[in-house]
Amino acid sequence: QFQLHESGPGLVKPSGTLSLTCGVSGASIASSFWWGWVRQPPGKGLEWIGEVYHDGTTTYNPSLKSRVVISVDKSNEQFSLRVSSVTAADTAVYYCVRDTRSRYQPLHGGEFGTWGQGTLVTVSS
Amino acid sequence: QSVLTQPPSVSGAPGQRVTLSCTGSSSNIGAGFKVHWYQQLPGEAPKLLIFSDIHRSSGVPARFSGSKSGTSASLAITGLQPEDEADYYCQSFDSSLTGSKVFGGGTKLTVL
Numbered sequence: 001q002f003q004l005h006e007s008g009p010g011l012v013k014p015s016g017t018l019s020l021t022c023g024v025s026g027a028s029i030a031s032s033f034w035w036g037w038v039r040q041p042p043g044k045g046l047e048w049i050g051e052v053y054h055d056g057t058t059t060y061n062p063s064l065k066s067r068v069v070i071s072v073d074k075s076n077e078q079f080s081l082r083v084s085s086v087t088a089a090d091t092a093v094y095y096c097v098r099d100t101r102s103r104y105q106p107l108h109g110g111e112f113g114t115w116g117q118g119t120l121v122t123v124s125s
Numbered sequence: 126q127s128v129l130t131q132p133p134s135v136s137g138a139p140g141q142r143v144t145l146s147c148t149g150s151s152s153n154i155g156a157g158f159k160v161h162w163y164q165q166l167p168g169e170a171p172k173l174l175i176f177s178d179i180h181r182s183s184g185v186p187a188r189f190s191g192s193k194s195g196t197s198a199s200l201a202i203t204g205l206q207p208e209d210e211a212d213y214y215c216q217s218f219d220s221s222l223t224g225s226k227v228f229g230g231g232t233k234l235t236v237l
Contacts, residue, residue, distance in 0.1 A: 045231045046163075046228040048228065061226075062222050062223050062224075095170055095171070107226065108159070108224070108226075109159075111159075111161040111176040111177070111216070112161070112216070113173050114173075115172065
Protein backbone atom coordinates (compact mmCIF):
# COMPACT_ATOMS: atom_id res chain seq x y z
CA GLN A 1 0.00 0.00 0.00
CA PHE A 2 1.39 3.36 -1.03
CA GLN A 3 2.14 5.62 1.94
CA LEU A 4 4.03 8.76 2.87
CA HIS A 5 5.47 9.28 6.32
CA GLU A 6 6.98 12.47 7.72
CA SER A 7 9.70 12.50 10.36
CA GLY A 8 11.86 15.09 12.07
CA PRO A 9 12.24 17.27 15.16
CA GLY A 10 9.02 18.63 16.62
CA LEU A 11 10.70 21.69 18.13
CA VAL A 12 12.98 24.19 16.44
CA LYS A 13 14.49 27.36 17.90
CA PRO A 14 13.78 30.75 16.32
CA SER A 15 16.30 31.69 13.62
CA GLY A 16 17.21 28.02 13.28
CA THR A 17 16.55 25.58 10.45
CA LEU A 18 13.57 23.26 10.23
CA SER A 19 14.40 19.89 8.67
CA LEU A 20 11.92 17.17 7.81
CA THR A 21 12.08 13.96 5.82
CA CYS A 22 9.29 12.10 4.03
CA GLY A 23 9.66 8.38 3.51
CA VAL A 24 7.95 6.79 0.53
CA SER A 25 6.70 3.22 0.82
CA GLY A 26 4.70 1.06 -1.51
CA ALA A 27 5.90 2.98 -4.56
CA SER A 28 9.13 4.20 -6.07
CA ILE A 29 10.22 7.78 -5.60
CA ALA A 30 11.59 7.48 -9.12
CA SER A 31 8.09 7.11 -10.52
CA SER A 32 6.67 9.83 -12.74
CA PHE A 33 5.29 12.14 -10.09
CA TRP A 34 6.37 15.23 -8.21
CA TRP A 35 6.85 15.08 -4.44
CA GLY A 36 6.04 18.06 -2.26
CA TRP A 37 5.25 19.73 1.02
CA VAL A 38 2.16 21.54 2.30
CA ARG A 39 1.84 23.12 5.73
CA GLN A 40 -1.03 24.12 8.00
CA PRO A 41 -0.56 26.51 10.96
CA PRO A 42 -2.67 25.52 13.97
CA GLY A 43 -6.32 26.35 13.34
CA LYS A 44 -5.57 27.81 9.92
CA GLY A 45 -5.63 26.86 6.26
CA LEU A 46 -3.24 25.08 3.93
CA GLU A 47 -0.16 26.53 2.23
CA TRP A 48 1.81 24.93 -0.59
CA ILE A 49 5.56 25.04 0.05
CA GLY A 50 7.12 23.42 -2.99
CA GLU A 51 7.91 20.22 -4.92
CA VAL A 52 10.78 18.12 -6.20
CA TYR A 53 11.09 15.59 -9.02
CA HIS A 54 13.34 12.57 -8.65
CA ASP A 55 15.91 14.13 -10.99
CA GLY A 56 16.34 16.93 -8.43
CA THR A 57 14.32 19.58 -10.27
CA THR A 58 12.46 21.80 -7.83
CA THR A 59 9.73 24.42 -7.79
CA TYR A 60 8.83 26.60 -4.82
CA ASN A 61 6.14 28.92 -3.50
CA PRO A 62 7.51 32.40 -4.36
CA SER A 63 6.65 33.64 -0.86
CA LEU A 64 8.91 31.02 0.75
CA LYS A 65 11.49 30.45 -1.97
CA SER A 66 14.32 32.37 -0.30
CA ARG A 67 14.20 30.15 2.80
CA VAL A 68 13.23 26.72 1.46
CA VAL A 69 15.16 23.82 -0.02
CA ILE A 70 13.52 20.54 -1.05
CA SER A 71 15.76 17.65 -2.06
CA VAL A 72 15.41 14.00 -3.00
CA ASP A 73 17.34 10.91 -1.89
CA LYS A 74 16.48 8.17 -4.35
CA SER A 75 18.63 5.52 -2.70
CA ASN A 76 16.62 5.80 0.51
CA GLU A 77 13.26 6.43 -1.18
CA GLN A 78 12.77 9.73 0.62
CA PHE A 79 12.68 13.46 0.09
CA SER A 80 13.40 16.30 2.47
CA LEU A 81 12.42 19.84 3.42
CA ARG A 82 14.62 22.50 4.93
CA VAL A 83 13.29 25.89 6.01
CA SER A 84 15.88 28.35 7.27
CA SER A 85 15.60 31.41 9.52
CA VAL A 86 12.39 30.14 11.07
CA THR A 87 10.08 32.24 13.22
CA ALA A 88 6.92 31.48 15.18
CA ALA A 89 5.00 31.98 11.92
CA ASP A 90 6.55 28.75 10.65
CA THR A 91 4.87 26.75 13.41
CA ALA A 92 2.58 24.35 11.58
CA VAL A 93 1.67 20.78 10.77
CA TYR A 94 3.82 19.85 7.79
CA TYR A 95 2.43 17.34 5.29
CA CYS A 96 4.34 15.61 2.55
CA VAL A 97 2.32 15.00 -0.59
CA ARG A 98 2.48 13.37 -3.99
CA ASP A 99 1.46 15.60 -6.88
CA THR A 100 -0.07 13.61 -9.73
CA ARG A 101 1.50 15.69 -12.51
CA SER A 102 4.24 14.10 -14.59
CA ARG A 103 7.74 15.49 -15.14
CA TYR A 104 7.00 17.92 -17.96
CA GLN A 105 3.46 18.86 -17.07
CA PRO A 106 3.26 22.51 -16.02
CA LEU A 107 2.97 23.47 -12.37
CA HIS A 108 -0.73 24.14 -12.76
CA GLY A 109 -1.36 20.54 -13.73
CA GLY A 110 -1.91 17.78 -11.22
CA GLU A 111 -3.39 17.62 -7.76
CA PHE A 112 -2.27 16.32 -4.36
CA GLY A 113 -3.49 12.76 -4.59
CA THR A 114 -1.74 11.34 -1.55
CA TRP A 115 -0.87 12.94 1.80
CA GLY A 116 1.24 11.88 4.73
CA GLN A 117 -0.32 11.94 8.19
CA GLY A 118 1.46 15.20 9.00
CA THR A 119 3.91 16.22 11.69
CA LEU A 120 3.68 19.25 13.98
CA VAL A 121 6.72 21.49 14.11
CA THR A 122 6.77 24.20 16.76
CA VAL A 123 9.18 27.12 16.59
CA SER A 124 9.95 28.26 20.11
CA SER A 125 12.91 28.96 22.35
CA GLN B 126 -5.77 36.54 3.13
CA SER B 127 -6.20 33.62 0.73
CA VAL B 128 -6.17 34.10 -3.02
CA LEU B 129 -9.22 31.83 -3.22
CA THR B 130 -12.14 32.87 -1.02
CA GLN B 131 -14.30 30.33 0.78
CA PRO B 132 -17.05 30.99 3.33
CA PRO B 133 -15.73 30.16 6.82
CA SER B 134 -18.70 27.99 7.67
CA VAL B 135 -21.69 26.24 6.15
CA SER B 136 -24.25 24.05 7.85
CA GLY B 137 -27.03 21.69 6.88
CA ALA B 138 -29.29 19.03 8.29
CA PRO B 139 -28.86 15.33 7.52
CA GLY B 140 -30.29 14.50 4.12
CA GLN B 141 -30.10 18.06 2.86
CA ARG B 142 -28.06 19.45 -0.03
CA VAL B 143 -25.34 22.00 0.63
CA THR B 144 -23.06 23.94 -1.70
CA LEU B 145 -19.60 25.20 -0.79
CA SER B 146 -18.22 28.02 -2.89
CA CYS B 147 -14.68 28.94 -3.91
CA THR B 148 -14.26 32.37 -5.47
CA GLY B 149 -11.13 33.37 -7.35
CA SER B 150 -10.14 35.84 -10.03
CA SER B 151 -8.88 36.17 -13.59
CA SER B 152 -5.40 35.03 -12.57
CA ASN B 153 -6.53 31.66 -11.23
CA ILE B 154 -9.95 30.04 -11.65
CA GLY B 155 -11.03 32.62 -14.24
CA ALA B 156 -7.92 31.84 -16.30
CA GLY B 157 -9.12 28.28 -16.70
CA PHE B 158 -6.86 26.60 -14.18
CA LYS B 159 -8.31 23.46 -12.69
CA VAL B 160 -9.87 23.40 -9.23
CA HIS B 161 -9.42 20.56 -6.78
CA TRP B 162 -11.26 19.93 -3.51
CA TYR B 163 -9.95 18.32 -0.34
CA GLN B 164 -11.80 17.04 2.71
CA GLN B 165 -10.11 17.24 6.09
CA LEU B 166 -11.85 15.26 8.81
CA PRO B 167 -11.13 16.35 12.40
CA GLY B 168 -7.60 15.46 13.43
CA GLU B 169 -6.73 13.95 10.07
CA ALA B 170 -4.74 14.86 6.99
CA PRO B 171 -6.60 16.30 4.00
CA LYS B 172 -7.86 13.85 1.42
CA LEU B 173 -8.44 14.49 -2.27
CA LEU B 174 -12.17 14.61 -2.96
CA ILE B 175 -12.63 16.18 -6.41
CA PHE B 176 -9.93 16.82 -9.02
CA SER B 177 -9.87 18.81 -12.24
CA ASP B 178 -13.11 20.64 -11.45
CA ILE B 179 -15.55 17.76 -11.70
CA HIS B 180 -13.89 14.35 -11.26
CA ARG B 181 -14.43 12.36 -8.07
CA SER B 182 -11.37 10.72 -6.57
CA SER B 183 -11.40 6.95 -6.14
CA GLY B 184 -13.87 5.82 -3.50
CA VAL B 185 -15.62 9.17 -3.14
CA PRO B 186 -19.42 8.78 -3.07
CA ALA B 187 -21.47 10.18 -5.91
CA ARG B 188 -23.10 12.51 -3.36
CA PHE B 189 -20.11 14.76 -3.88
CA SER B 190 -19.89 16.76 -7.09
CA GLY B 191 -17.82 19.66 -8.37
CA SER B 192 -18.53 22.41 -10.85
CA LYS B 193 -16.90 25.56 -12.14
CA SER B 194 -18.12 28.72 -13.84
CA GLY B 195 -16.25 31.92 -14.55
CA THR B 196 -14.07 32.86 -11.60
CA SER B 197 -15.78 30.50 -9.14
CA ALA B 198 -16.05 26.82 -8.34
CA SER B 199 -18.47 24.89 -6.17
CA LEU B 200 -18.62 21.65 -4.26
CA ALA B 201 -22.10 20.22 -3.80
CA ILE B 202 -22.97 17.56 -1.29
CA THR B 203 -26.36 15.90 -1.50
CA GLY B 204 -27.93 13.61 1.08
CA LEU B 205 -25.79 15.15 3.81
CA GLN B 206 -24.52 12.66 6.38
CA PRO B 207 -23.02 13.19 9.84
CA GLU B 208 -19.66 11.86 8.65
CA ASP B 209 -19.46 14.68 6.11
CA GLU B 210 -18.75 17.12 8.95
CA ALA B 211 -15.25 18.34 8.10
CA ASP B 212 -13.20 21.19 6.70
CA TYR B 213 -13.21 21.53 2.93
CA TYR B 214 -10.51 23.28 0.93
CA CYS B 215 -10.41 24.28 -2.70
CA GLN B 216 -7.06 24.48 -4.50
CA SER B 217 -5.97 25.84 -7.86
CA PHE B 218 -3.08 27.66 -9.50
CA ASP B 219 -2.49 31.39 -9.55
CA SER B 220 -0.50 32.86 -12.42
CA SER B 221 0.33 36.20 -10.82
CA LEU B 222 4.04 36.88 -10.22
CA THR B 223 5.84 33.62 -11.02
CA GLY B 224 2.89 31.35 -10.35
CA SER B 225 1.99 29.20 -7.38
CA LYS B 226 -0.40 26.51 -6.27
CA VAL B 227 -2.91 28.17 -3.94
CA PHE B 228 -5.58 27.05 -1.48
CA GLY B 229 -8.75 28.64 -0.26
CA GLY B 230 -9.06 29.44 3.41
CA GLY B 231 -11.34 26.46 3.96
CA THR B 232 -14.99 25.97 4.89
CA LYS B 233 -16.09 24.24 8.07
CA LEU B 234 -19.15 22.12 7.26
CA THR B 235 -21.37 21.41 10.24
CA VAL B 236 -24.06 18.73 10.04
CA LEU B 237 -26.82 19.86 12.36
